[in-house]
Amino acid sequence: MDTLIVYCHPYEKSFNHAILTKVTVALTNQKRNYQIIDLYNEGFNPIYDQEELRLFHEGGTHDPLVKKYLALIQTASTVIFITPLWWNSIPAMLKGFIDKVMKEGEGLSHTVSSTGIHGKLNNVKHTYVLTTSTSPKFYLRFFAGNAIKKVFINQTLRQLGMRGRHWLHFGKITNSSYARRKQYLDKIEGYRFK
Structure with a gap:
C-alpha cells in the first residue's frame, strides 16, 4: 500500500472531515493508492483491559482492529x-x-x-x-508547550521510525471565515503528498 490515512474525529460534518475529503481528492488526483483508518467510525476501543495489557508485553493483542491497523501501517510508505x-x-x-x-517486539x-526505543x-x-x-x-507553539510538535511529532513518531515528518495546522477554527476555510481546503486539495 502507498498511503495510509489515520482519521480521528467523531463528527461527519466537522472541518476535519472536510480535510479528509480534500486529502482523498488530492491523493486520487495524484493517482495514489490509499486506505483510511477511521478510528471513531470503525469503533476502535482505545482503552486497555487487563488481558490486552498483558499481551502487549508479548507483542500480542486480542483486538482484531489492532492487528489490522499494525499490518496496514507496516506496509505504508506515507502516513x-x-x-x-x-x-x-x-x-x-x-x-x-x-x-x-x-x-x-521483533517484526x-x-x-x-x-x-532506548528503536523504531521499526x-x-x-x-x-x-x-x-x-x-x-x-x-x-500552541509558544504558550501551550508545543506538545503536538515536541512530543507527538518529534518524539513519538520519530521513535517509531517514521521519517519525513510534516505538520500542517489550521488554527482559530471557531472564528474562521468561510473564505479562510475554503482557502485552506483548496491548499490541501492541491498539496503534493510524497
Whole structure:
C-alpha cells in the first residue's frame, strides 16, 4: 500500500472531515493508492483491559482492529494523520491508537533496549500530521508547550521510525471565515503528498 490515512474525529460534518475529503481528492488526483483508518467510525476501543495489557508485553493483542491497523501501517510508505487538537494535544482516541497498535517486539513497530526505543516503521518515509484547533498555532507553539510538535511529532513518531515528518495546522477554527476555510481546503486539495 502507498498511503495510509489515520482519521480521528467523531463528527461527519466537522472541518476535519472536510480535510479528509480534500486529502482523498488530492491523493486520487495524484493517482495514489490509499486506505483510511477511521478510528471513531470503525469503533476502535482505545482503552486497555487487563488481558490486552498483558499481551502487549508479548507483542500480542486480542483486538482484531489492532492487528489490522499494525499490518496496514507496516506496509505504508506515507502516513497521514488527520486530527483535532483538544486541550493542546491529540485526542484520547489517537493516543489510544498509538498506545495499543504500536507493539514492542521483533517484526512489530519498535523494540526497547537499555539505550532506548528503536523504531521499526522505517517503511514510512513521509509522515504528515494535519491538525485543527480553536487556538492559533503561535499559541500552541509558544504558550501551550508545543506538545503536538515536541512530543507527538518529534518524539513519538520519530521513535517509531517514521521519517519525513510534516505538520500542517489550521488554527482559530471557531472564528474562521468561510473564505479562510475554503482557502485552506483548496491548499490541501492541491498539496503534493510524497
